[in-house]
Amino acid sequence: ARRADRRGDSKLASAVPLITRTAALTALLWTGLLPTVLSGQAPSPVRDSAVARLSTGQQIRISTEGLVRLVGRAGVVSRDTLDLSQDDMVRRIPIPAIDTLWIRGRATSTGVIIGGVVGSAFGLLLAAYADAADEGYVSGGEVLAITAGGILAGVGVGALVGSAFPKWKRKYP
Numbered sequence: 001a002r003r004a005d006r007r008g009d010s011k012l013a014s015a016v017p018l019i020t021r022t023a024a025l026t027a028l029l030w031t032g033l034l035p036t037v038l039s040g041q042a043p044s045p046v047r048d049s050a051v052a053r054l055s056t057g058q059q060i061r062i063s064t065e066g067l068v069r070l071v072g073r074a075g076v077v078s079r080d081t082l083d084l085s086q087d088d089m090v091r092r093i094p095i096p097a098i099d100t101l102w103i104r105g106r107a108t109s110t111g112v113i114i115g116g117v118v119g120s121a122f123g124l125l126l127a128a129y130a131d132a133a134d135e136g137y138v139s140g141g142e143v144l145a146i147t148a149g150g151i152l153a154g155v156g157v158g159a160l161v162g163s164a165f166p167k168w169k170r171k172y173p
Contacts, residue, residue, distance in 0.1 A: 050101050050172040051082055059104035060084070061168060064097045101172040111162015112155050119154015123147035 054060060054074040061071045062084070075083030075090060082098070084091045127146040131138040 044096075044172075047098060047101070047172045048095065051077055051095055051098065053171075054082070054103070061102040061104070062093065062098050063100040064093065065099060098172070100170070102168040102170050105167055105169045107162040107165040107167040108159050109162070110167070111158035111160070111165075113158070115154040115156070115158015115161070116151055117154070118158070119150045119152070120147060121150075122154065123150020126150060 054077060056074060056076070058074045059071070060074050061069065062082075063069050070084060070086070070091065070093070072084040072086040072091070075085050077083075077095075080095055082093045082095055084093050123146050127138065127143040130146060131143065
């Protein structure tokens, strides 16, 4: 009789639809995760590391939980707060409240890329002009040297121009 009861229990367990089990598992997961998601105060090693790498006086922009965007200079970073200097006042921002963090940098790398592309196009055009002017007597090595010169000149000019333009760089998330 006990074997029959056990077999009956296993039939009952297999009769529970998979959807019901999935819904129950999802509810359990959400019950455990929901307070963390709603509070926004979950610890984040990536955020904490990004904040710890800030230099005092570095210009930063942060967004906080209430979608407030603040711009200022980074101050002292303690275990759970960041001092943000704005004009004549200092705000103490809880690190867990930071949703997004940017630092102010320069567009040097963007300038290098754009300058390299423009320089290579200019170098190829210059090599084609030299080949046409010399009635086709420009060798492949000379074309390569002219193109490389154009790339190097473009990269140099692009780096100089790019470094003149400030750019926000996202550090978290």
